[in-house]
Amino acid sequence: MSTPIRVTVWNEFRHEKRNDKVKAVYPDGMHAVIAQALKAAGGMTVRTATLDEPEHGLTPEVLAETDVLTWWGHTAHGDVKDEVVKRVQERVLQGMGLIVLHSGHHSKVFKALMGTTGNLRWREAGEKERIWTVSPGHPIAQGVGEYFELAHEEMYGEQFDVPQPDELVFLSWFQGGEVFRSGACWTRGRGRIFYFRPGHETYPTFRDANVQRVIANGVRWAAPHAQQAYNCLHVKEAMEPIPAQT
Amino acid sequence: MSTPIRVTVWNEFRHEKRNDKVKAVYPDGMHAVIAQALKAAGGMTVRTATLDEPEHGLTPEVLAETDVLTWWGHTAHGDVKDEVVKRVQERVLQGMGLIVLHSGHHSKVFKALMGTTGNLRWREAGEKERIWTVSPGHPIAQGVGEYFELAHEEMYGEQFDVPQPDELVFLSWFQGGEVFRSGACWTRGRGRIFYFRPGHETYPTFRDANVQRVIANGVRWAAPHAQQAYNCLHVKEAMEPIPAQT
Amino acid sequence: MSTPIRVTVWNEFRHEKRNDKVKAVYPDGMHAVIAQALKAAGGMTVRTATLDEPEHGLTPEVLAETDVLTWWGHTAHGDVKDEVVKRVQERVLQGMGLIVLHSGHHSKVFKALMGTTGNLRWREAGEKERIWTVSPGHPIAQGVGEYFELAHEEMYGEQFDVPQPDELVFLSWFQGGEVFRSGACWTRGRGRIFYFRPGHETYPTFRDANVQRVIANGVRWAAPHAQQAYNCLHVKEAMEPIPAQT
Amino acid sequence: MSTPIRVTVWNEFRHEKRNDKVKAVYPDGMHAVIAQALKAAGGMTVRTATLDEPEHGLTPEVLAETDVLTWWGHTAHGDVKDEVVKRVQERVLQGMGLIVLHSGHHSKVFKALMGTTGNLRWREAGEKERIWTVSPGHPIAQGVGEYFELAHEEMYGEQFDVPQPDELVFLSWFQGGEVFRSGACWTRGRGRIFYFRPGHETYPTFRDANVQRVIANGVRWAAPHAQQAYNCLHVKEAMEPIPAQT
Numbered sequence: 001m002s003t004p005i006r007v008t009v010w011n012e013f014r015h016e017k018r019n020d021k022v023k024a025v026y027p028d029g030m031h032a033v034i035a036q037a038l039k040a041a042g043g044m045t046v047r048t049a050t051l052d053e054p055e056h057g058l059t060p061e062v063l064a065e066t067d068v069l070t071w072w073g074h075t076a077h078g079d080v081k082d083e084v085v086k087r088v089q090e091r092v093l094q095g096m097g098l099i100v101l102h103s104g105h106h107s108k109v110f111k112a113l114m115g116t117t118g119n120l121r122w123r124e125a126g127e128k129e130r131i132w133t134v135s136p137g138h139p140i141a142q143g144v145g146e147y148f149e150l151a152h153e154e155m156y157g158e159q160f161d162v163p164q165p166d167e168l169v170f171l172s173w174f175q176g177g178e179v180f181r182s183g184a185c186w187t188r189g190r191g192r193i194f195y196f197r198p199g200h201e202t203y204p205t206f207r208d209a210n211v212q213r214v215i216a217n218g219v220r221w222a223a224p225h226a227q228q229a230y231n232c233l234h235v236k237e238a239m240e241p242i243p244a245q246t
Numbered sequence: 247m248s249t250p251i252r253v254t255v256w257n258e259f260r261h262e263k264r265n266d267k268v269k270a271v272y273p274d275g276m277h278a279v280i281a282q283a284l285k286a287a288g289g290m291t292v293r294t295a296t297l298d299e300p301e302h303g304l305t306p307e308v309l310a311e312t313d314v315l316t317w318w319g320h321t322a323h324g325d326v327k328d329e330v331v332k333r334v335q336e337r338v339l340q341g342m343g344l345i346v347l348h349s350g351h352h353s354k355v356f357k358a359l360m361g362t363t364g365n366l367r368w369r370e371a372g373e374k375e376r377i378w379t380v381s382p383g384h385p386i387a388q389g390v391g392e393y394f395e396l397a398h399e400e401m402y403g404e405q406f407d408v409p410q411p412d413e414l415v416f417l418s419w420f421q422g423g424e425v426f427r428s429g430a431c432w433t434r435g436r437g438r439i440f441y442f443r444p445g446h447e448t449y450p451t452f453r454d455a456n457v458q459r460v461i462a463n464g465v466r467w468a469a470p471h472a473q474q475a476y477n478c479l480h481v482k483e484a485m486e487p488i489p490a491q492t
Numbered sequence: 493m494s495t496p497i498r499v500t501v502w503n504e505f506r507h508e509k510r511n512d513k514v515k516a517v518y519p520d521g522m523h524a525v526i527a528q529a530l531k532a533a534g535g536m537t538v539r540t541a542t543l544d545e546p547e548h549g550l551t552p553e554v555l556a557e558t559d560v561l562t563w564w565g566h567t568a569h570g571d572v573k574d575e576v577v578k579r580v581q582e583r584v585l586q587g588m589g590l591i592v593l594h595s596g597h598h599s600k601v602f603k604a605l606m607g608t609t610g611n612l613r614w615r616e617a618g619e620k621e622r623i624w625t626v627s628p629g630h631p632i633a634q635g636v637g638e639y640f641e642l643a644h645e646e647m648y649g650e651q652f653d654v655p656q657p658d659e660l661v662f663l664s665w666f667q668g669g670e671v672f673r674s675g676a677c678w679t680r681g682r683g684r685i686f687y688f689r690p691g692h693e694t695y696p697t698f699r700d701a702n703v704q705r706v707i708a709n710g711v712r713w714a715a716p717h718a719q720q721a722y723n724c725l726h727v728k729e730a731m732e733p734i735p736a737q738t
Numbered sequence: 739m740s741t742p743i744r745v746t747v748w749n750e751f752r753h754e755k756r757n758d759k760v761k762a763v764y765p766d767g768m769h770a771v772i773a774q775a776l777k778a779a780g781g782m783t784v785r786t787a788t789l790d791e792p793e794h795g796l797t798p799e800v801l802a803e804t805d806v807l808t809w810w811g812h813t814a815h816g817d818v819k820d821e822v823v824k825r826v827q828e829r830v831l832q833g834m835g836l837i838v839l840h841s842g843h844h845s846k847v848f849k850a851l852m853g854t855t856g857n858l859r860w861r862e863a864g865e866k867e868r869i870w871t872v873s874p875g876h877p878i879a880q881g882v883g884e885y886f887e888l889a890h891e892e893m894y895g896e897q898f899d900v901p902q903p904d905e906l907v908f909l910s911w912f913q914g915g916e917v918f919r920s921g922a923c924w925t926r927g928r929g930r931i932f933y934f935r936p937g938h939e940t941y942p943t944f945r946d947a948n949v950q951r952v953i954a955n956g957v958r959w960a961a962p963h964a965q966q967a968y969n970c971l972h973v974k975e976a977m978e979p980i981p982a983q984t
Contacts, residue, residue: 089361093363114361115358115360116339123484125484127484127488132895132917135902137679137681138679138717159874161435163434164412171917176484177484179870179911181909187629187659188361189363190628225629225630225634238373238423239423239622242371341875378649379651380651380673381651381656382928384963404624405627405638413656417671420665423622424624424665425624425665425671427663433873433876433905436875438875470875471876471877605853607853607926608927615976655926668976669977681899730893731914731915732914
């Protein structure tokens with residue numbers, strides 16, 4: 001695909017305004033850092049949208065012009081309007097890619113597409129996370145080594161209540177004793193979904209080169225390819241002759 | 247499992263009361279025929295529930311005592327209360343098996359668990375359906391031959407908008423030229439879900455010996471095994487020592 | 493990937509020399525027609541190799557310079573040397589893509605990578621095949637409609653003895669009453685494998701525009717992305733301290 | 739299934755005869771301990787077979803009477819005759835269950851069925867392993883909690899070169915910093931295969947109650963259900979009329 005991938009980076013953007021620790025790490029919001037990284041990766045045009053904009057910045061027009069949407073939310077999942085959730089879900093089913101980041105595992109959008117609770121174990125202790133590649137041939141693992149490390153992160157542990165991934169790309173080891181399926185792929189309708197675990201708001205995770213590379217790889221993987229319309233048929237359109245029933 | 251599987255057979259039960267053609271085929275409702283077949287299969291205790299009962303017959307008490315729920319709905323998906331849909335979904339995620347029959351592909355319960363539209367192609371022409379076994383070693387195919395036929399059925403054709411099945415058991419060939427993934431398995435949370443295509447209300451499909459066998463096999467496959475609770479952890483409970491951050 | 497994909501089109505090339513009917517359809521061999529189509533698709537450099545060349549044309553040097561190998565064999569699977577089979581398998585596990593065409597389902601290479609017999613039902617009756625898209629968002633389905641037809645083909649029917657595909661892209665309907673999983677994807681090691689059913693030697697299937705498009709899409713999907721080496725570790729290299737056992 | 743499952747426990751049985759440390763842990767061989775545990779689990783008849791018996795104890799007669807085979811090998815994979823490997827593979831494809839234990843990941847049988855190298859990272863340091871349940875509703879996890887621990891085990895780490903599992907049941911955390919897909923399910927032909935990681939010969943792993951429970955659950959899960967024969971068809975047997983080609 002030689003035309004650029006049109007990415008919309010969505011962020012809840014509340015922690016960064018209210019919490020000094022987070023503000024110090026992401027003064028312009030996590031979305032600004034993610035968007036900057038994707039621009040630098042090349043081959044993409046990037047815009048951002050946040051919760052407190054009208055319609056959360058996700059109007060039908062914006063979604064129609066979005067090939068891949070990235071989603072970070074945490075403290076205000078309940079403030080996302082059901083109408084917008086439905087709109088995003090429908091757009092994914094029609095082919096828009098979706099990259100769900102970190103605490104987005106509990107977003108309405110992700111839960112609607114998975115059909116499960118998205119529940120998991122967690123712990124905030126600033127511990128070490130080592131992310132192992134289990135599918136080294138997968139496009140999302142391109143350029144990532146056997147593993148990479150984050151010195152300090154929130155822990156997410158199994159059991160992670162999601163449908164079994166179509167493809168599992170990364171597994172995390174945590175210093176405190178847990179493991180987690182950190183990079184996982186699903187297809188829903190025509191849309192591709194990638195969940196990527198790292199990204200707690202109090203750590204500079206989105207400034208990490210490996211994390212940025214994985215998100216960019218995820219965007220490229222999730223970008224839509226084909227588009228077709230659904231149809232329903234009536235008897236007169238049968239492709240082969242069906243004798244009348246007696 | 248030597249204790250009987252507790253099955254609840256749910257039916258919309260509207261067509262059978264209003265349409266003479268359907269009434270002639272299923273005078274006591276499709277649920278009566280399905281329940282009778284499951285009782286005859288052995289190893290199960292079976293009750294029924296229908297849309298027009300209070301809470302659609304699916305109170306928290308009934309669901310708590312149900313190991314596997316079978317679901318047939320068609321004309322009144324919209325009449326199923328969201329509260330009951332949520333209750334059924336949660337119960338599946340906790341481990342209750344779910345057998346979705348025919349037009350149940352568009353039920354709120356199935357769509358909530360799949361995250362997709364459940365859309366498909368269809369045609370009512372009373373054509374022949376031949377159902378092929380693609381996973382002959384699967385428990386749901388036990389006792390079914392390489393294929394079996396239904397002389398007259400409604401056609402459902404691809405593309406069927408569901409997540410890729412964890413296991414595909416049956417494929418249908420239709421006289422008019424279509425194919426369909428007719429028997430498909432998913433796990434959501436701790437619950438197992440089996441979708442089985444045949445069962446249009448105007449044909450005696452649920453009286454067919456092969457169809458009855460597959461539904462009974464499906465119930466046995468979907469019956470819950472393990473039960474565990476979710477937990478979240480706090481830092482003091484870390485399994486391995488984590489040095490304090492400086 | 494802006495550098496061209498290096499494709500090697502492998503053909504048994506025996507039927508075309510011995511059977512007048514086949515020769516009439518493919519005077520220069522099926523590989524010539526497939527290679528021509530891939531060149532026309534763009535973004536690829538294409539060479540061919542055939543069974544009766546030294547080492548079947550698949551020397552270590554040729555394989556090292558091949559990103560994606562396509563394979564057509566039928567009457568002489570047994571003549572392919574085990575040494576070459578092993579070489580191809582190892583190259584796939586290291587990341588080379590593999591497109592297995594039609595009767596290649598019984599090739600030593602495919603069976604070694606699948607671990608199953610590759611058995612299926614078949615019938616030569618020149619019947620109609622209609623190929624349905626079940627994963628419309630998949631890159632291999634790009635540009636293909638809801639279905640396409642081949643007026644005359646050999647029939648392959650289920651049960652097809654292969655591991656459940658990672659992704660199922662196409663299903664075939666046959667005039668004589670069978671169905672088949674006609675387009676299926678697997679990953680083995682770092683290599684991606686696509687099996688595509690059509691292509692009996694007596695029909696001009698490889699001249700069909702849809703078939704050519706699917707094979708080109710398959711090549712693009714199977715082209716390798718990442719490359720990493722395996723390692724084994726010794727205790728002194730443990731990433732975290734392990735106290736000595738007492 | 740009320741008739742007992744017929745299990746054959748296969749062991750290389752070399753370490754236990756040659757290495758005093760191993761002999762101290764398993765004086766009668768690992769197979770004796772595994773067989774004893776399966777007998778105690780109930781519902782099974784259990785025999786054993788070892789490498790140095792004629793035909794490795796796996797004659798056609800023994801395999802014909804085996805519903806599920808468990809396999810432990812390590813130092814002598816190369817001594818297993820190709821003829822017996824082929825026999826076991828064929829029997830699995832026909833429906834026999836296979837439980838592959840620990841270093842069996844490099845056995846000829848497992849590699850033939852997977853199509854991959856089975857390579858992984860490893861380290862012998864007697865470190866702690868914590869095994870997490872990721873599919874709590876799966877029959878193989880029945881009765882196992884959120885996790886269980888082994889105080890001392892050999893480490894196996896990702897990337898584990900196997901096809902993506904049909905179902906992933908357990909993940910391991912290792913003290914030294916690695917993770918591993920420790921419990922994984924595949925179906926090949928009609929046969930079910932379960933790989934379970936723990937079981938280094940120098941530790942009393944097969945005496946652990948959780949390990950014994952998982953192996954017994956695995957045997958029950960892998961026991962065959964249905965049996966059908968393959969067929970090939972000729973034109974005269976077409977199910978639907980095919981007009982003669984002109």
